[in-house]
Amino acid sequence: MKRNRVIAALVVMAGVFGWLLFGGLEKNVVFFLTPKELLAKGTDGVGVAVRLGGQVKPGSVQWDAKTLDLRFTVTDGAREMAVRSTGAPPQMFRDGMGVIVEGRVGAGGVFEATNLMVKHSNEYRAPKPGEEAHEKYKTLIKQTGP
Amino acid sequence: MPAPDRSLDARPARPPRTSPWMGVAAILVLAATQAYSISTSPAEGDMGHLQKIMYVHVPAAWMTFLAFFVVLVFSVKYLWKGREDDDLVAASAAEVGATLNGLTLVLGMIWGRPAWGVWWVWDARLTSTLVLFLIFAGYLALRAFVDDEQQRARWSAAVGAIGAINVPIVYMSVKWWRTLHQPPSSPATLDPAYTMGLRINAFALLFVMIFFIRKRYEIARLERAAEHAAEAAALGAP
Structure with missing residues (x-):
């Protein structure tokens, strides 16, 4: 027994x-493909569920606070890919941050994300004297609101 | 005149007793290192005060590894020498290790939700850490199911020794595979303001862990002695 x-x-x-x-x-x-790897798949990479990871290209973030429409570009240094997401991004999302998005590449070549994750590096730095710690998403919403 | 009983006399009449004050001291030291690091470390550039979860999450992960190392050493020692005490030390370390492993996972999830945006993902680091917890749980479940002491000791020692393979896998997972979890920080990637807090909390948690493993081991010894006594009584000393 x-x-x-x-x-x-x-x-x-x-x-x-x-x-x-x-x-x-x-x-x-x-866990994720870089833009270079996903683009290398050609049409095989279109329309299938996949995770895309890389850095948010500085200056590429467009955020519409009314429709919660978020557009940005993910880059791996070699290639880049436009991403569209909806909903408020995680607190640490901002220009230059690492991200992983889940979703699929649409017909237009734009990555339609259903889920957005921020990937942090292993660096932890205190802000330099006179610098404020970012409270990222609040400032992101404020700065790019209507 | 019946001869006085034999089996129990081979064991020390009074097993070693860890003072409860050691536990009080360990908890106080941990409270002090937590208070120190929380109050002195500045808000981190990206995540602000969320970084402070590091002071428990990371030491708890390190101590989980260390606890499993104790399980490994004493399991191998048991398989080699067959001493009952080694089995009990391994079991005590597994209980404390499972608790710390659970703490690591829960704190990681609480950290992940605001920092990453998700509570959980099935990446190699998180999955292998969950597997480590399941190995601990399986080890303890196995002990609970097997009645025969020697069989229990032998089987669980095998699980403890083999299961330890997962410890380096957990540690290396972020280096071997692409994960959402970041690779380990080092003093080079950590501001000195955070390094000190991490180190002292690791020592404090080590102190707490040693206390609990010792205490659990002593309780296991007493339980075992009581079982032997009950057995002897049931068999009816002549």
């Missing part, structure tokens, strides 16, 4: 482990 429960527990453990490793994780070992 006890022995059966042990075996059942081990089977469940092995199953969960296997699922995570080969089902959940394998798909995500390359």
Whole structure:
């Protein structure tokens, strides 16, 4: 009786482990593609669910606070891709920040994002004297409002 | 005249006792290092005061690794020498390690929601850390299911020794694979204002962890002694 429960527990453990490793994780070992990699796929990359990662190209952010329409360009230094997203972005979203967007490339070559994530680097810096810590998204909304 | 009982006399009459004051001191030190680092470190350039979650999240992750290392060492030692005490140390470290692993995950989620915009993603770092938690949980579940002491010790030592493989995988995941989670920070990528806080909190949490592992081990010893005594009584000393 006890022995059966042990075996059942081990089977469940092995199953969960296997699922995570080969089902959940394998798909995500390359968690996102860079613009260069996604563009290299050509038409194979259009219309399929994919994650795109890179840096928000400085100066590319356009945010309409009324329609919550957010447009920006993601770059990997080599290639870049226009992204359209809706909804308020995460607090740390801003020019020059790392981002990962989930969605698919539309017919027009614009990446239609259903989910926007900010990717932080491993650097933690205090603001220099006289500089304020950014409270990014508040200022983003204020600055680009109507 | 029956001879006095044998089996229990081989063990020390009074098992080692960690003073509860060590626990009080450990908690106080941790409270002090938290208060110090929270009050002295400036708001971070990108994420403001959110950065302060680092002072528990990162040390908790380090101590999770360390706890599993203790499980590994004492599991191997048990498999080699077969001493009951080694099994109990490994089990105690696994309980404390599982708690710290859970703390790491929960704090990471609380940090991720405002910083990344999501509570959870299935990237290699987060997934492998969850797998580590499941290995801890599986190890403890296995112990709960097996009645025979020797069998339990042997099986769980095998799980503890093999499961430790995942620790370097968790650590290296952000270097081997592309993830949402950032790679480890180092003094080069961390302002000195944050480095100090991280270090002292790591030491404080180490102190707390050592206390709990010791205490849990001592309790496990007492439980085991009580079980042996009950067994001896049930068998009916002549």
